[in-house]
Amino acid sequence: MAFKIIASQCTQCGACEFECPSGAIKFKGESYVIEPHKCTECEGVFDAHQCASVCPVPKTCVPA
Amino acid sequence: MSAPAISLESPSTTFGDQLLATVKAGGCASSSCGSSIKPDDTDPAIWEKIKDHPCFSEEAHHYFARMHVAVAPGCNIQCNYCNRKYDCANESRPGVVSEKLTPDQALRKVVAVANEVPQLSVLGIAGPGDACYDWKKTKATFERVAREIPDIKFCISTNGLALPDHVDELADMNVDHVTITINMVDPEVGAKIYPWIFYDHRRYVGIEAARILHERQMLGLEMLTARGILTKINSVMIPGVNDEHLIEVNRWVNERGAFLHNLMPLISDPAHGTHYGLSGQRGPNAMEMKALQDRVEGGAQLMRHCRQCRADAVGLLGEDRGQEFIADRIPGEVTYDASKRKAYRELVAEERRDHVAARREAIGMIKAAGPSKSVLFAVATKGGGRVNEHFGHAKEFQVYQASPRGISFVGHRKVEQYCLGGWGGEAALDGVIAALEGIDFVLCAKIGNCPQDQLADAGIRATDAYAHDYIETAISAIYAAACGTPALAATA
Numbered sequence: 001m002a003f004k005i006i007a008s009q010c011t012q013c014g015a016c017e018f019e020c021p022s023g024a025i026k027f028k029g030e031s032y033v034i035e036p037h038k039c040t041e042c043e044g045v046f047d048a049h050q051c052a053s054v055c056p057v058p059k060t061c062v063p064a
Numbered sequence: 065m066s067a068p069a070i071s072l073e074s075p076s077t078t079f080g081d082q083l084l085a086t087v088k089a090g091g092c093a094s095s096s097c098g099s100s101i102k103p104d105d106t107d108p109a110i111w112e113k114i115k116d117h118p119c120f121s122e123e124a125h126h127y128f129a130r131m132h133v134a135v136a137p138g139c140n141i142q143c144n145y146c147n148r149k150y151d152c153a154n155e156s157r158p159g160v161v162s163e164k165l166t167p168d169q170a171l172r173k174v175v176a177v178a179n180e181v182p183q184l185s186v187l188g189i190a191g192p193g194d195a196c197y198d199w200k201k202t203k204a205t206f207e208r209v210a211r212e213i214p215d216i217k218f219c220i221s222t223n224g225l226a227l228p229d230h231v232d233e234l235a236d237m238n239v240d241h242v243t244i245t246i247n248m249v250d251p252e253v254g255a256k257i258y259p260w261i262f263y264d265h266r267r268y269v270g271i272e273a274a275r276i277l278h279e280r281q282m283l284g285l286e287m288l289t290a291r292g293i294l295t296k297i298n299s300v301m302i303p304g305v306n307d308e309h310l311i312e313v314n315r316w317v318n319e320r321g322a323f324l325h326n327l328m329p330l331i332s333d334p335a336h337g338t339h340y341g342l343s344g345q346r347g348p349n350a351m352e353m354k355a356l357q358d359r360v361e362g363g364a365q366l367m368r369h370c371r372q373c374r375a376d377a378v379g380l381l382g383e384d385r386g387q388e389f390i391a392d393r394i395p396g397e398v399t400y401d402a403s404k405r406k407a408y409r410e411l412v413a414e415e416r417r418d419h420v421a422a423r424r425e426a427i428g429m430i431k432a433a434g435p436s437k438s439v440l441f442a443v444a445t446k447g448g449g450r451v452n453e454h455f456g457h458a459k460e461f462q463v464y465q466a467s468p469r470g471i472s473f474v475g476h477r478k479v480e481q482y483c484l485g486g487w488g489g490e491a492a493l494d495g496v497i498a499a500l501e502g503i504d505f506v507l508c509a510k511i512g513n514c515p516q517d518q519l520a521d522a523g524i525r526a527t528d529a530y531a532h533d534y535i536e537t538a539i540s541a542i543y544a545a546a547c548g549t550p551a552l553a554a555t556a
Contacts, residue, residue: 050265053266
């Protein structure tokens with residue numbers, strides 16, 4: 001029950017990081033990474049998955 | 065006519081000496097010393113805000129430089145002319161950038177540029193991404209830079225969706241200039257330009273997305289106007305999508321107090337990987353652009369000197385020194401030295417008084433010439449408002465129109481440099497001639513007989529007789545000669 005970022009497609013705009021309600025997304029080394037144990041898939045907070053909704057590249061923030 | 069007082073060559077280590085020498089040589093010989101440089105038809109309070117801003121004042125863009133820092137890469141909308149993956153050092157267009165910066169890296173870069181580029185007057189945040197949406201980084205950057213360089217002007221560019229949330233903070237931070245990209249005022253048109261927006265924690269598509277964006281843009285514009293913040297509206301002209309509609313956009317933004325309206329051509333190329341590029345949507349040509357600009361004349365004032373620069377551009381409009389200031393060329397510690405910018409400003413103040421007097425004289429001469437003739441001039445210049453670039457070195461020509469109404473700047477034409485490494489390329493010259501379609505005269509600091517003859521064959525008269533004169537002085541002399549006597553009278 002978590003999302004992941006396909007690093008090779010990521011533009012590193014960082015929008016997912018500040019939209020994430022759980023603080024689960026961090027820039028680590030060369031890319032943004034979702035920490036699976038922190039990701040709640042926005043359940044109970046927002047109707048839509050925030051990272052996937054704001055991500056400018058299709059199929060880049062996806063269910064793990 | 066005084067000698068050019070300002071060197072716009074790359075500053076060298078002896079820059080201070082050069083400034084001192086030019087100031088001493090120039091003295092205060094100008095007959096116009098003490099007169100105002102403010103154009104007669106501009107409100108004094110507004111002039112104070114725009115006089116050093118190259119994007120908001122055509123007159124200022126001859127003297128002052130801007131730099132953009134790409135600190136806010138997050139965006140809340142998708143536009144069909146934008147590819148968010150694009151990153152290339154050889155491309156020059158909005159949204160393209162070679163390196164994204166943190167606010168601290170941006171501060172070091174701004175200080176390094178301020179120390180080397182005395183023309184620097186404006187720091188802008190203009191993509192990739194949206195300065196208002198990625199707000200924390202925008203704000204942190206402005207706060208850090210304001211502490212180091214208090215007199216630099218701040219400027220942002222935004223799609224407007226998140227703008228109403230930050231107008232009060234913009235006002236608090238003395239951001240005097242905001243550019244909003246507004247491509248439509250009808251959601252039906254907007255739905256063809258914006259595939260989606262991210263707003264209030266969800267994604268909207270289609271007409272609903274465009275309607276929300278439109279409402280937020282208008283609200284943001286009205287809020288800025290109410291606070292006296294000057295606004296420039298950028299509109300991308302997309303043939304067959306919003307070209308006619310932009311006349312309506314001009315009316316709407318004019319009614320809401322927009323200071324400038326900048327109609328820009330769509331840049332579309334399959335290699336850019338944008339939706340429009342890949343789907344074959346074409347951009348408008350120079351004459352289509354000018355025709356649209358002429359049709360909205362009389363509404364919101366038009367910006368005609370935009371060069372659609374990169375999101376990390378550095379320098380005068382039309383030049384980009386960004387590659388000199390990439391992060392690994394900037395030392396870890398830089399200390400701001402205010403002396404060069406201060407010296408440059410003092411020089412410019414004097415030079416501009418001289419220039420304004422020369423321009424008034426030139427326009428008076430043209431109006432007195434009488435006949436109702438409209439003549440287009442293409443000028444090779446490297447700044448300072450003078451005819452001071454060699455024909456073969458020009459990467460662009462600034463286009464001026466002279467008519468009984470006076471002299472107006474109407475735009476620029478980009479060209480491939482004709483002369484590379486000392487020899488002229490025939491193919492390049494053909495390209496230059498094609499780019500100069502519709503032009504009557506070319507003014508430059510130097511031109512060889514061969515290109516001059518070929519231009520003449522294409523009906524374009526080129527001259528270097530007015531080398532280093534003010535642009536308006538040269539234009540008025542040729543205009544008067546062209547209207548009065550058949551031969552081109554060289555006076556310089």
